[in-house]
Amino acid sequence: MEVRILTSDGSILCFDTGPLRHFAVEGWLGVLKYLTRDRQVWIPDTVHEEITFQSSETPSLVQVLDAQWIRVDHGGDLEYAMAFARYKDRLASGRTNLGECGVLALGDTLGAEVVLDDRIARQIAEEEGIHVISTLTLLCDGIRQGKLTVGMVEQVADDLIAGDYYLPFGRGGFRYWALEQAMIGWEDR
Numbered sequence: 001m002e003v004r005i006l007t008s009d010g011s012i013l014c015f016d017t018g019p020l021r022h023f024a025v026e027g028w029l030g031v032l033k034y035l036t037r038d039r040q041v042w043i044p045d046t047v048h049e050e051i052t053f054q055s056s057e058t059p060s061l062v063q064v065l066d067a068q069w070i071r072v073d074h075g076g077d078l079e080y081a082m083a084f085a086r087y088k089d090r091l092a093s094g095r096t097n098l099g100e101c102g103v104l105a106l107g108d109t110l111g112a113e114v115v116l117d118d119r120i121a122r123q124i125a126e127e128e129g130i131h132v133i134s135t136l137t138l139l140c141d142g143i144r145q146g147k148l149t150v151g152m153v154e155q156v157a158d159d160l161i162a163g164d165y166y167l168p169f170g171r172g173g174f175r176y177w178a179l180e181q182a183m184i185g186w187e188d189r
Contacts, residue, residue, distance in 0.1 A: 012040045012112035017050045017099040018165070019115055019135045020064045026159040027060075031152075033069055035142045041070050042112065044102025048072045073106055083108040090124060097121070104130060117166070136167065140183040150175055150184065 013036055020043070023029045032041075043051075048065070055061035064070065075084060083105040091097045091104070100121040107114040107130035114132050116122050125132035133141075139156065142148035157174040161167055169177040178184040 012042055012106075012110055014042045014044070014103050014106045014110075014112040014114045015047065015070075016103045016114070016116050016118070016121070017047045017054075018117050020047070020070075021051060021054065021058075021061060022160050022163055022165040023156075024060050024064050025058060026156075026163045026165075028156050028159065029063055029067070031142075031148070031156060032138075033067070035138055035147060036069070042073050042106060042110075043070055044099070044106050045072055045074045046102035047099040050099045073110075075102065075105060077109075080105050080109045087124065091121060104128070107131070136178075136183065140178055143178075143184050150178075153178075 015032075019032070020029070023032050051061050051064050055065060075081065084101055087101040087104040087108075088098070092101055097118075100116060100118055103114050103116060104121065104125055106112050107125060108128060112131075114125055114130055115135060115138060116125060116132055117134050122132050122134070136157075139148065139153045143150055143153060154172070154174045157167055157169075158171045161171050167174075179186070
């Protein structure tokens with residue numbers, strides 16, 4: 001049995017299905033690997049199951065399943081099961097949002113930082129005191145740290161939007177949005 005250790009040092013980053021799926025489909029999964037290279041990247045088994053199911057129709061998702069830098073957590077302890085059940089009661093409908101429930105449960109029980117773009121799941125994370133960031137925050141952090149350029153993130157954002165990923169701006173709107181939201185500064189332009 002695997003021992004799960006609570007961490008609050010920010011060493012674990014737990015992803016939901018959406019970012020991994022869309023970055024893989026649009027050919028940008030390497031950007032996430034690069035941005036997270038100093039941290040452990042985990043997904044709950046529910047996210048792994050969602051990606052596995054979707055990979056039959058979207059073969060590019062196999063790269064997520066095969067990624068050696070992504071660890072699958074099977075949530076085999078009682079504390080995780082109880083947290084998962086709590087989030088399932090609040091968020092899931094049938095099989096919908098089970099990935100988010102697993103991400104929230106890992107954030108809750110491990111002290112992991114979670115990457116969620118779903119508004120309701122993010123709201124629940126904030127209410128529960130789980131450190132949550134969005135995909136855009138991760139990308140903007142990459143710009144501020146000098147790992148990515150604004151131009152590169154503009155292309156990533158436009159490709160995600162073209163692939164029907166919801167972002168709070170339209171194609172070509174990343175730079176203006178990021179400046180307006182103070183996610184990047186004028187010096188980052």
